[in-house]
Amino acid sequence: MPVFAPPIADHLFTLYELLDFESHAQLPGFEHCTRDVIAAVLEQSARFSSEVLYPLHRTADEEGVHFDNGTVTTPKGFRQAYAQLVEGGWPALTASPEHGGQGMPHMVNFLFEEMLNGANLSFGLFPGLTRGAYVALAQHGSAEQKALYAPKLASGEWAGSMCLTEAHCGTDLGLLKTQAMPKGDGSYALTGTKIFISAGEHDLTENIIYLVLARLPDAPKGTKGISLFVVPKFLVDAAGALGARNAVSCGSVEHKMGIHGCPTCVMNFDGATGWLMGEANQGLKAMFAMMNTERIAVGIHGLAIAEASYQNAVAYARERLQGRAPSGARDAAKPADPIIVHPDVRRMLMTQRALTEGCRMLALWTAQALDVSERHGDAEVRAKADAMVQLMTPVVKAFLTDCGVEVANLGVQVLGGHGFIRANGQEQYLRDVRITPIYEGTNGVQAMDLLGRKVLHLDLFHHFAVPVQGFVERHEGDEALAEFVEPLAASFDLLEDSTRMIRERAGLHPEETGAAAVDYMRLFALTAVAYLFARAAEVSLPKSNDAFHRAKLATARFYMQRVLPDSAALHAKILAGAGPVMAMDEAMF
Amino acid sequence: MPVFAPPIADHLFTLYELLDFESHAQLPGFEHCTRDVIAAVLEQSARFSSEVLYPLHRTADEEGVHFDNGTVTTPKGFRQAYAQLVEGGWPALTASPEHGGQGMPHMVNFLFEEMLNGANLSFGLFPGLTRGAYVALAQHGSAEQKALYAPKLASGEWAGSMCLTEAHCGTDLGLLKTQAMPKGDGSYALTGTKIFISAGEHDLTENIIYLVLARLPDAPKGTKGISLFVVPKFLVDAAGALGARNAVSCGSVEHKMGIHGCPTCVMNFDGATGWLMGEANQGLKAMFAMMNTERIAVGIHGLAIAEASYQNAVAYARERLQGRAPSGARDAAKPADPIIVHPDVRRMLMTQRALTEGCRMLALWTAQALDVSERHGDAEVRAKADAMVQLMTPVVKAFLTDCGVEVANLGVQVLGGHGFIRANGQEQYLRDVRITPIYEGTNGVQAMDLLGRKVLHLDLFHHFAVPVQGFVERHEGDEALAEFVEPLAASFDLLEDSTRMIRERAGLHPEETGAAAVDYMRLFALTAVAYLFARAAEVSLPKSNDAFHRAKLATARFYMQRVLPDSAALHAKILAGAGPVMAMDEAMF
Numbered sequence A, B: 001m002p003v004f005a006p007p008i009a010d011h012l013f014t015l016y017e018l019l020d021f022e023s024h025a026q027l028p029g030f031e032h033c034t035r036d037v038i039a040a041v042l043e044q045s046a047r048f049s050s051e052v053l054y055p056l057h058r059t060a061d062e063e064g065v066h067f068d069n070g071t072v073t074t075p076k077g078f079r080q081a082y083a084q085l086v087e088g089g090w091p092a093l094t095a096s097p098e099h100g101g102q103g104m105p106h107m108v109n110f111l112f113e114e115m116l117n118g119a120n121l122s123f124g125l126f127p128g129l130t131r132g133a134y135v136a137l138a139q140h141g142s143a144e145q146k147a148l149y150a151p152k153l154a155s156g157e158w159a160g161s162m163c164l165t166e167a168h169c170g171t172d173l174g175l176l177k178t179q180a181m182p183k184g185d186g187s188y189a190l191t192g193t194k195i196f197i198s199a200g201e202h203d204l205t206e207n208i209i210y211l212v213l214a215r216l217p218d219a220p221k222g223t224k225g226i227s228l229f230v231v232p233k234f235l236v237d238a239a240g241a242l243g244a245r246n247a248v249s250c251g252s253v254e255h256k257m258g259i260h261g262c263p264t265c266v267m268n269f270d271g272a273t274g275w276l277m278g279e280a281n282q283g284l285k286a287m288f289a290m291m292n293t294e295r296i297a298v299g300i301h302g303l304a305i306a307e308a309s310y311q312n313a314v315a316y317a318r319e320r321l322q323g324r325a326p327s328g329a330r331d332a333a334k335p336a337d338p339i340i341v342h343p344d345v346r347r348m349l350m351t352q353r354a355l356t357e358g359c360r361m362l363a364l365w366t367a368q369a370l371d372v373s374e375r376h377g378d379a380e381v382r383a384k385a386d387a388m389v390q391l392m393t394p395v396v397k398a399f400l401t402d403c404g405v406e407v408a409n410l411g412v413q414v415l416g417g418h419g420f421i422r423a424n425g426q427e428q429y430l431r432d433v434r435i436t437p438i439y440e441g442t443n444g445v446q447a448m449d450l451l452g453r454k455v456l457h458l459d460l461f462h463h464f465a466v467p468v469q470g471f472v473e474r475h476e477g478d479e480a481l482a483e484f485v486e487p488l489a490a491s492f493d494l495l496e497d498s499t500r501m502i503r504e505r506a507g508l509h510p511e512e513t514g515a516a517a518v519d520y521m522r523l524f525a526l527t528a529v530a531y532l533f534a535r536a537a538e539v540s541l542p543k544s545n546d547a548f549h550r551a552k553l554a555t556a557r558f559y560m561q562r563v564l565p566d567s568a569a570l571h572a573k574i575l576a577g578a579g580p581v582m583a584m585d586e587a588m589f
Helices: A008-018 A034-065 A078-087 A105-117 A121-140 A143-153 A285-288 A293-321 A343-373 A378-421 A426-433 A441-459 A463-474 A482-506 A511-543 A545-562 A568-578 B008-018 B037-062 B077-089 B106-119 B119-138 B143-155 B283-289 B290-321 B343-375 B377-421 B426-434 B443-457 B462-475 B479-506 B512-541 B547-563 B567-577
Strands: A067-068 A071-075 A159-163 A181-182 A188-198 A208-214 A227-232 A234-236 A242-245 A250-255 A266-276 B067-070 B071-073 B158-161 B179-182 B187-197 B208-214 B227-234 B234-236 B242-245 B248-253 B262-277
Touching: A008 A034, A008 A105, A008 A343, A008 A511, A008 A545, A034 A078, A034 A105, A034 A426, A034 B262, A067 A250, A071 A250, A078 A121, A105 A121, A105 A293, A105 A343, A121 A143, A121 A159, A121 A208, A121 A227, A121 A266, A121 A285, A121 A293, A121 A343, A121 A426, A143 A208, A143 A227, A143 B426, A159 A188, A188 A208, A188 A227, A208 A266, A208 A285, A208 A426, A227 A285, A227 B283, A250 A343, A266 B242, A266 B248, A285 A293, A293 A343, A293 A378, A293 A426, A343 A378, A343 A511, A343 A545, A343 B443, A343 B512, A378 A426, A378 A441, A378 A463, A378 A511, A441 A482, A441 A511, A441 B343, A441 B512, A463 A482, A463 A511, A482 A511, A482 A545, A482 A568, A511 A545, A511 B343, A568 B547, B008 B037, B008 B343, B008 B512, B008 B547, B037 B077, B037 B106, B037 B119, B037 B426, B067 B248, B071 B248, B077 B119, B106 B119, B106 B290, B119 B143, B119 B158, B119 B208, B119 B262, B119 B283, B119 B290, B119 B426, B143 B208, B143 B227, B187 B208, B187 B227, B208 B262, B208 B283, B227 B234, B227 B283, B248 B343, B283 B290, B290 B343, B290 B426, B343 B377, B343 B512, B343 B547, B377 B426, B377 B443, B377 B462, B377 B512, B426 B547, B443 B479, B443 B512, B462 B479, B462 B512, B462 B567, B479 B512, B479 B547, B479 B567, B512 B567
Parallel strands: A159 A208, B158 B208
Antiparallel strands: A067 A071, A181 A188, A188 A266, A208 A227, A227 A266, A234 A242, A250 A266, B067 B071, B179 B187, B187 B262, B208 B227, B227 B262, B234 B242, B248 B262
16 A cells, blocks of 8 residues: 655656756756756656665565674665666766766755655665765865775765764764874774764675774864774775775664664774875864765655655545545545545645645755855855855755654554554654654754854855845735735744844853754744745746646645744744743753 | 653642642542552552563563464563552552442542553553453443453453454444344354454453444444443353353454554454443443543553653753853863753753643643542532533643653654664654554544534533633732743633634534644643643742742743743634645645
C-alpha cells in the first residue's frame, strides 16, 4: 500500500512558473539547462528514486547496518543501488565539468535530492555527504588535492565523510581535542576519536575521504585553533592508485531511532596520515564555507520526508472506509465513506500539503539565490544574492526539518492505529526525519544564527524585507490578491515589529536573543512562506481554469487562513521576552 | 544516566493545596484516605515504579515480546515484576472492597498510574487494561459473572483485555462483524477476528478475561446491534477453578513503533464460548460507560511520559557542557557551561515543565469530579459532577496525549544527537507515547466528542464556564493575581466566542464542527490549564518564600506568557471555518 511518486508537476511549477527558471538558466554555465533537459533530469530522478531506492526503504529500516570488527556492511540492495547511482552520473549533478560533473544548478539538484531522500533517506545520506566533501575540496583543496580526490568524489566512485563532532563537543566545536602532529614530510598524523560520523565506514565505495577537524600542536585554544585535514581511508599515490590502509577505523556504530540504513560511526584516528586543507587554524571557516549548501540540503531532507508522508496519508485516506461524510453518505453503496471526507482528516492532509509545498518554495527560492551568488556575472549581484543566502539558509534548515517532523507526525495520525505499525511505513518517516532538526547544527543553533548573527549582527534583514514590502506595495488595492496579500502584510508587520523589539532589548539583556530565537525563526519562516504562497497565487489566479492551479490557490488559501495565524502567537511570545524563560531557580528544575 | 524519580512534591501540592484533598476525603468511602495513608501510597508507588519497573523499561524495548505459535512471552523481568505488583495489591487500588479492593479515590489511582506508566508504559498497559475490564464487569456484569471474575480481576491474578477493533473498523465500530451465536445453554459461540488487541495474549497471568464486542444473529445493523460478551481464555467452573482452554487464540503480534514490551495482538475467536454482559444490543453503551475512566487513564499515559522525558532532559541539561552563558561564563574553571544556562534550552525545559504540570492539574481536577460523581451523597451533586466529567474527559485524553508527544519531542531536542541514540532513552519516550493520541479513540474523535456532542448537543459548556467566570470575577482588581487572571480571562473570551461562532455555523454547514474540532479542543484545554495555573498561583503567592512555590509561580508565569498566546492563533483558525479545509477537489490531493 505505501506509495512514492515524486510530485514533478509541483517541481516544474515551482521552478518555471513561480521562480522563472527560464531566466535563471541564462546564468553563465547553465546554457545546457533547457526545459527539455530539466524535465528529463526530473523524470529520470523520479524513476530512479521510486524504482530503485524506494523499494529498499522499508527493508533497510528492518535490516539496518551490520558492524563486525571494524567492518560496516550496508543493508541488502544498497551496493547495487549505489552502483546504479554512480553509473547514472547522479552524484556529479552539480559538480564542476572540470571534475567530470554536469554543472547543474542547485535548484535542480535540490529537487533531485528531495526525490532521493524522500525515497530513502538512509541511502540519500551517502551521496549527500560525498557532495559536501567534494564542495569543500573544490573550494579549499590545493591543486594537488583536487587532482587526487575531486573527480572521484564528483563521480561518487569514492565517498566523502565529515568528521567534526567529538564526545564532549557537538555544538561547541571550540572544545575539540583531536590532534594533528606534523610528520615532517608535509603530512600530519591525526589522533583522536570522532563520534556521530554519518557514513564513516561502509562497503559502498572502495575508498572514503574524511574531512577532519583537528588541532595543530601550537594552535590557539577554542575555535580559532581548528584546522581542516583530508584523510583518505586508503592512501592514494600520485597516479591515483590505492595504497596502504590508513590508521583510521570504525570503533562502533550507534543504535538509533531511525535512518537505520546509514551507519552513525565512532571513528578512531590512531596517527592517521592526513594533509592540511586550506590554511592552518582556518578549518572552521573552510568547513562553514560549504555549510550553506549543506544546511539547505538537510532542510531538503525534511521536505523530502514531508512529501513522502503526505503521499502515504492521502493514499490511506482515500482507501480507508470509516464513518460517513457530515453532509450525508458520499457513497451509500459502500459500508462507509473514505475518511478523506471527514473535515478533520482534510485539515490534517491540507496542513501536510501546505507545509510541504511551502517548504519546497522556500528551499528553491533560496537555492535560486545560491546559484546567483555563485554564477552571476556581476559581482554586486553575486554579493547581494550571497547575503540573501546567508540570511535564508538557517531558516530553510530549521523550518523545513521542523515541518518534516510535524508533517510526518500528522501522517501517523491520519493512519490511526495503522500509523503505529512498522509495515505501513508512516512511523518510519517520523523516526527517520527526527534527526534532521538536530544534525548539521540543531535548529536552536540555526535560530541563533538567523537572529543573533544574520539579523542583529550582520543586519541582513532588509534583504528579505525589500522584496516582501515591494510585493505588498505593488499589490495594494488588488482585490483579487487581497486575501493573500493582507495576511502576508500582517505577518510581515509582526515580524518587523519583533525584529525591532529584539534589537532594542538585545544590547541590554544578553539573554533576550536566545530566548526569542526559535519563535523568531518560526515567525520569519511562516512569513517567508506566506510571501511565496502569495506569489504562487498571483501566478495561479489567471490559470484557475485548470485543476493544478485551482489546487495551488486552495492550498495557498488554507495556508493563509489555517497556518499563518500562528504568527500572532509567536509575536506575543517574543514580546514576553526572556524574563519568564529564565526566572526559575536552576536548582528547582 | 537516564533517571526516573516520581515528582511526589508536585503530586501532593496538586492534591492538597490546589484541589483540597482533605475535603475530598470526606466523601463516603474515603474515610481511610488520611494524609498519612495517601503519602504512604504515593511513596510506595514511587518506590515500586522506580525500583522495579523503571529498570525494565529499556531492556523491554530492546527485547520486545516473543510470539511463537500462538504463545506470547513478555520481556525478561515482566513476570516477576507483575507478581510483585499483584502481591503489593496495586491492581486493587480503586476496586471495591467487596471484591477485595482498597476503594481508593481515582485521584490517587491516577497518580499511581502516572508513576507506573512513566516508569514503564509497556508494563503499565497490562494492569491498566485489567482495571478497565474490572470496571466494566463491576458495572454491567451479572451477579454470577461478578462472583466468577471480579475478585480475580481486582487483584490482578487474572488479566483483562478489551476486544473492539476489527481490520475494517476502528473508529467506526458500527461496521463490526464478529458473530455471537446462542448455544442454547445461555452461552454464545463467538466467531470473528479482532485486531490491535493490547495484551491480548501473554504469560503474566494464568487466565485472561476478554470483553468482546460482537453481534447477535438478529441484531440491527450498525452501532445499535452490538453486544458485549465476556470470554475467558480458560473456562471457569462455578467454584472458580480453571477448566478447558477456550477457542480464542492469538494469530500474530504487530511490529510497531513503540511499547515493544506490550503485545498488540490479532485475536481469533473460533466459536469461543462467551456470555452476554449487560443487555443485548447495548454493548457500546456498556463499553462507553467505562470509557471516561479509561480515557482519563490514557491521558495519564501522555502525562506520565511527559514527566519522564522532562526529568531526563533536565538531567542532561545540567550535565552536558557546551558553550557559555550569554552573560558570561557561569563556571570559568570548566571548559564550558552546562547547557541549562542557554535561554533556548531553558525555553524547551520550561515548556516541558509547564505542559507537564498543567496536564497533571487538568487530569486531577477531572478525576476529582469523577470521584464526586461516583461517591457524593447528594444525587444532584453527583449529576453535576458527572456532567463535568463528560465534558472534560475528551479534553484530558486528547490534550494530555498531544502534550506527551510534544514534551517527548522537546526532550529529544534538548539532548541533541544523543537524543536520537536508543541507549539514552529519550527517543523511546517519543516512540512509546506516539500511540497515545491514537488508541482509546483518536484525538480527532475526542475533539468531535467534545465539540459536537458535549458542547453543541448536550450543552455542557457552562459546567466549565461557571467556575472559570466565577474565579475571574472574584479576582477582578486583585493586582497580585492580575498577571494570571488577565491572560486567563482573555483566553476564556476567545473560547467563548469560538463556542458561539461554531454554534451559529454548525446548523447551517455540517462540516463546520469537524473542521473546528481539534483547534477548539486545544483552545479549550489551554484555557482550562490557564484556569488551573491561576488557581495554583493564588495558592502559591502567599507561600512564595519557599522554593517549591516560587517555582510554581515561575512556571505559571511562563505558561501564561509563552504557552497561552497560542489561544489567539487557534481562535483565528476556528474563525476561518471549514471553507479553506474543504475547498480543494478531492482528486487533486
